[in-house]
Amino acid sequence: MPDDAPSSPGAARRTSVPTIQLPVDPLSTHGVQIIDTPEVRVHHPSDLLNAVLCTLAIGLMMLLAVYAHGTTTGVTADVRNVATVLRSILIVPIAVLEGLVTLILPATVLIELSARRLWRQVLEALAAGFVGLVVGALLTWGIVTFGSTELVRGMSVFLNGSWTVTVPGYMSAVAGLVTAAGSRARRRTVAWSWNVLWVALGVVLITGQVSLTGAAIAVLAGRLAGLGVRYVSGVQSERAYGAALVSGIRRAGFEPVRLSRVGDGEHSTGDDDGLSARAATAMATTRLGGNRVYEMTASGGRSLEVVVMDGDRQVIGVLSRLWQSLRMRGIDGRTVVSLRQAAERAALLAYAARAAGVRTPQLLAVAEADASMIFVQEHPEGAVPLGDLAAEEITDTVLQAVWDQVRLAHAAGIAHRALTSDTVLVRNPTSADPEVWITGWDTGDVASSDLARRMDLTQMVAMLAVRVGAQRALASATAILPNSDIASIGPLLQTIALPRRTRDEVRAQKRVLAELRAALVEQLPEASVEPERLVRLGARAVLTVLLTSVAAVVVLTSVNFTQITQALAHSDWRWSLVAFALGLVTLLGAALTLVAFSPVRLPVWRTVLVQTAATFVALAAPAGVGPAALNMRMLTRRGVSASLAVATVALVQVSQFVVTIGLLVVLSIASGTNEAAKFAPTTTTLVAVAIVVVLVASAFLVPQVRRWVAARTLPTLQQTWPRLIEIVGQPGRLAIGFTGNVVMTMGYVFALESALAAFGQNLSLVQVAVIYLGGNAAGAVIPMPGGLGSIDGALIALLGGVGGINLGVATSVAVLFRVLTFWLRIPLGWVSMRILQRSGEL
DSSP: OOTTSOOOTTOOOOSOOOOOOOOEEOOTTTTOEEEOOOOSEEOOHHHHHHHHHHHHHHHHHHHHHHHTHHHHHHHHHHHHTTHHHHHHHOOSOHHHHHHIIIIIHHHHHHHHHHHTTOHHHHHHHHHHHHHHHHHHHHHHHHHHHHOOHHHHHHTEEEETTEEEEOOOHHHHHHHHHHHHHOOTTTOHHHHHHHHHHHHHHHHHHHTTSSOHHHHHHHHHHHHHHHHHHHHHHOEEOOSOOHHHHHHHHHHTTOOEEEEEEEOSSSSOOOSOGGGHHHHHHHHHHHHHHOOEEEEEEETTSOEEEEEEEEGGGHHHHHHHHHHHHHHBTTOOOOOOOSHHHHHHHHHHHHHHHHHTTOOOOOEEEEEEETTEEEEEEEOOTTOEEGGGSOGGGSOHHHHHHHHHHHHHHHHTTOBOSOOOTTTEEEESTTSSSOEEEEOOGGGOBSSOOHHHHHHHHHHHHHHHHHHHOHHHHHHHHHTTSOHHHHHHHGGGOSGGGSOHHHHHHHHHSTTHHHHHHHHHHHHOTTOOOSOOOOBSSSHHHHHHHHHHHHHHHHHHHHOOHHHHHHHHHTSOHHHHHHHHHHHHHHHHHHHHHHHHHOSSOOOHHHHHHHHHHHHHHGGGSBTTHHHHHHHHHHHHHTTOOHHHHHHHHHHHHHHHHHHHHHHHHHHHHHHTOOGGGGGSOOHHHHHHHHHHHHHHHHHTTSHHHHHHHHHHHHHHHHHHHHHHHHHHTOHHHHHHHHHHHHHHHHHHHHHHHHHHHHTTOOOOHHHHHHHHHHHHHHHHHSOOBTTTTHHHHHHHHHHHHTTOOOHHHHHHHHHHHHHHHTGGGHHHHHHHHHHHHHHTOO
16 A cells, blocks of 8 residues: 555455566575565665755855955965975876876776676766866856855965966866765775875865865865766665575575565565465555565475665665654654664664563564665564554454553553554454554654653554544543543644654544544543644744844844944933833833734733734834734734634724824824925825726726625625724723824834934924834835835935934934834844743744
């Protein structure tokens, strides 16, 4: 059964396995009949990984050439201090040494490959050498043509009276050819070629023929070319097949008579229908780790199972484990880096589970053959994967036996960490005493953590719920496990905690996890089902890193620190403190508005933290967008539906607009001036607005346009209108909401007036309000992150136009105001966001 095929809980047990006939290896010299399809060439994931690392290393060398030019130049100069001594003792001229590297080394490698009749590898090595030469030449051309002055200078050496960029192409060609020829361990000429290449590289570096970074990039370019050719073309398989496989099994102490490969959908045996049950079990073993599995008939007619772990697949496993440990909380990283270490760990877990009394296939022997590790183990005759049983065959007795096996493992401190319908095997499911086996322990832990064992329980109950229903699965666990263990399952009922196979099955039955939570609460009302945070490197962490990176880039590239320093130095620091404090008061005003209009009760302090965090998010979002997004996130985290959260945030923004207009009118009347009238629309503006209104009205005559607008606006309006009616019917909340808006708006207005006072400037309150609101509107109209540039420019223009302040003072006032009410609040916003993320509020 393919790994991504969802299993049906009600499906009848399979009676046969879809198979294809494999080629039969004649008895040959080893005297064993082998049914197999050896892979002649394989594409090593390690080659691709190393090629990526070489590319990154080339980029790092270029950065060093630019930003660590002094260091690399110093190292090169120190190395060249011995150049005089070297010339006095060097018998072979440098040109001869270069010829040795360029001609003799490649010829020696190619002669060895030809003597072994590896004609394809000869062609691949030549191709890699040519590609390495081209890559080196392209890098040199790109650096000279597109590189900055610093990069060109860092990659150059002084030759023949001028500075010249040097990336030795012949070294890239040789490095590419030698890389594609094979590993040092298997080719003696390759090992010697690398040694001579490093010596030659040191000589040309010491004698000033190449820069340190140029030499490193030349070798890396050749390695990149060789690894690329190896991965695309594939390399000769070093896995144990045929005679090597038989030899390894014999070293393990067994005499095979027949070996039959059981496949994973690509290879599988099909010559004996009586073996279908055995093949189903072996195929489940194949799916667990992607290893090769063989049914072995040993001398004396004994039937055993042979699992072959191939070294070229270990890179995938290591990367997968590393990503899992980085992404998931409470999951320790693995130090397994080699095939032997992985095999030893798998053997340790198998022996530990067996010693704990868990019914698992007995591991009989482990042997090594070529680049593979061979496991010989017993085959659980008659046992079939749980996923192959029909729902009616999974009786209560079977469920009890399943939990008994899990409990035995956990009592010995062993966690499986990957329980699926393939790892659980059942023999005689309809009998009074069924036998349950658990396999696939190589991903497990000895001396496991409490979280790892809790995840085991969660994976098992979810896998069973897919097949027998949530109520029955949970009841079977409750009958065996204590209430404390059952309660610990609730926070982990998340798809992220499940293995990929179970996760696919759960997604096919979308209500399974919800039904499990409901059944758990019904069984244990005091149990918590609030999801526990398991993901360390999730969307929120990525967003935080992204925002921090944007903040760093913005601060380093957009902020004129000299201008800020001058503004702060020439201002009255006392008024600056007042402006900064008023800027913080605005956060309280924004929080009061959200608390007042929220459909659920919000703590004021938490809401203030959310508004503070919005000052950090504002670096990567246009003005007003960041606070709205965080407000919606806070509401949804507290159980408010998405549509109602949108309506609430929209109501907050509408109230801010109404209060802003009202404040302008009130301030204008109270001041006895008509400053606000300066911004009344002109006749031209009114004509333009009328034309837009006519065009919009004409568009609404088209039925498709009306339906499109209705589909996108009516749902929000239907949510907003009841909220508006509800708030209007509660004068107290309405008053708090409007008060919060007044505090927020006037806080910014008074902060701007304080910034003016810091430079000895005095404007009327309505003038300051108009200037601030005009600058803020510019930030909303021009969607720049944080309003950078748009708000600053608008404030400077309005301070000069409305306030009559000269350009130099207006610039200083605008800079001081933005520093105190925007830039200085960013660190506070970052701290607030971290606090809210850790508490689960965002």
